[in-house]
Amino acid sequence: MRTAKWRARFDRMHFLNKVRLIYSLIIMVPILLLECFVWFTSSNFIREQQMLEVRDSIERNFQDIQNQMEQCERSLLYLSSNTIMKEFLITEDNEYMKRLELSENVGPLVYNSLLSTRGFSKIQIFSEKHFGVSYDLFKNDSEVKDADWYKKTEETGKTLWWYGGEQFFITRCIKDPVTEKELGIIRIDLRREVLEDSFGMFLDMPLEISLLKEGEEFYHYTGTGEIQEAGYEKVMDMETSGWQIRYTVGREYFSAMLHPRIIISLFITMCLLACAWMLVNHSTKYLLNRLYRIIEEVKKVKDNNFEIEVDESSGDEIGELAESINRMLKKIRMLIDEVYKSELDKKNLELDLLQSKINPHFLYNNLSAINWIAIENGEDRIYQITTQMATFYRTALNRGVNVDRLEVEAENIKAYLNLQLYAHDDSFEVEYHIEEKVLDIRIPIFIMQPLVENAIEHGIDTLREEKGKISIRIFQDDDWLVISIWDNGKVLYREIGTTVMDRDSFGYGVRNVDKRIRLQCGESSGVEIRADESGTTSLIRLKKNAMII
DSSP: OHHHHHHHHHHHSOHHHHHHHHHHHHHHHHHHHHHHHHHHHHHHHHHHHHHHHHHHHHHHHHHHHHHHHHHHHHHHHHHHHOHHHHHHHHSOTTOHHHHHHHHHHHHHHHHHHHHHOTTEEEEEEEESSOOSSOTTTEEEGGGTTTSHHHHHHHHHOSOEEEEETTEEEEEEEEEOTTTOOEEEEEEEEEOHHHHHHGGGGGTTSOEEEEEEETTEEEEEEEOSSOOSSEEEEEEEEETTTTEEEEEEEEGGGGOOTTOHHHHHHHHHHHHHHHHHHHHHHHHHHHHHHHHHHHHHHHHGGGGTOOOOOOOOOOOSHHHHHHHHHHHHHHHHHHHHHHHHHHHHHHHHHHHHHHHHTHHHHHHHHHHHHHHHHHHHTTOHHHHHHHHHHHHHHHHHHGGGOSEEEHHHHHHHHHHHHHHHHHHTTTOEEEEEEEOGGGTTOEEESSOSHHHHHHHHHHTGGGOSSSOEEEEEEEEEETTEEEEEEEEOOOHHHHHHTTSBOOGGGOOHHHHHHHHHHHHHHOTTOEEEEEEETTEEEEEEEEESTTOOO
16 A cells, blocks of 8 residues: 555656656665665774773773772771881870870871872771870770771771761771780771762763672762663772772763764765765756657647647657657647548538437327317326326436436426326325425436336236335435335345345346446445335435536
8 A cells, every 4th residue: 555655656756856766766775875884884893992992991990999999008007007106006094205205206107198198088096095195186986986887897907998978988907016905996088089080081971880888889970971771881899998899881972973983974975965966967857858848849739739840850769759749740630630520420410310309399299189189078087198198208308418407307207107007007006205405406317217117017016915005205315315216015025135136136227227327426326226024125326416417
């Protein structure tokens, strides 16, 4: 169905446009296929390069984070194992002068570590001792003793990494080198800017970075925007902290549509297509110019100018076409002469037909004479019969026209049925139901008589025990004019039951009526005959708007 629709649209196109379309397809389709191949291979290459770039960037970023974490751990280890630090923490609270003397070395030691390690933001050392100096650096552990990070650091004695309260920090236990007794716990808060600054290399990349601990995410970083769909994901173990880091790159980053290489390729293709279209346009105009000149000459034929001569000087196919047109015009001129002669013959035949119409008038005159004789002799029945015959022939012959008002057709069938009633000694009944509003509708004439004749011959005449009945109904049903002829004969019902009679089974007269109706009113109109237990119904359905009069 779709193919037929496109074919019909192509057939309606101008010939020049058809040629342009065909040439365009022949030239442009290979160019487009080549561009598709280039786009596909380039896109794959670009995506591969982007994937390598992503992997390399992730690897470098991961290594940078690892280096920073290792540097932080080394500084922490240096502080926790420093002899001066341990000696300071071993000093008892009552050894005030000794602690004051040691604090002169401990303070610079801590601040030097804070300044030399880029990732440190704050250093605190917690101990059970009560410090009177360097209060910001050294604190009593009473306020943090119940903290989870403090307890786990005491248990493990190792360097532990933490994240809480939007803050990264590391902790480690400081022990007496001789007794292995815990002297305190050092906590170093880290600057999160150091970590997030390292993510700056991904500014042009839709990226999300998550830190995981035992599979649970506790830190999330979003780059240029939230990712709708992941295009690449990599999870790496951070041995220093025991965490995992997950890199997720958005699928949109791997789209090659806006890559300069693709844009240049598309631009070149568009230029080639534009050049191809201009070449097709100019070449088709040049090739079809002579054909259009022939068309302009042929258009003059519509103005009844058959004396034109088409230029046939070219030796190609267009020249052959011009020669054929000239031969055709010559034959047309000959046919015009023949038609002129045939018109003369037609006029003579019309004169003969006019003379033959004298016969119906002769019939009317004789019926009129019989009518007057019957009146003079008091023969009422003869008078009635001749009157109905005159009416029947007047409406049947109808001055030689094929279409007339429904009222004329109704008069004709009434006259015919009256004659049949006389012939059958009123052995059947006839009733009419005709809507007045349909009487002026013009219909093909003489379409009811064959159906009424069938009703009498195959219906009424077959009845033996009951009186025959014929009912004629004419009415309007929306855009349809319906003529119904019913009789109470049962022969057709016994033959076909309650089905509709096949058109191939119609008799000659009914078949002729059906063909005339369908020719003049369309295929949806026509005759339908059906039977049931009450009798036989013949229906004539005429589509009013489709009637050709």
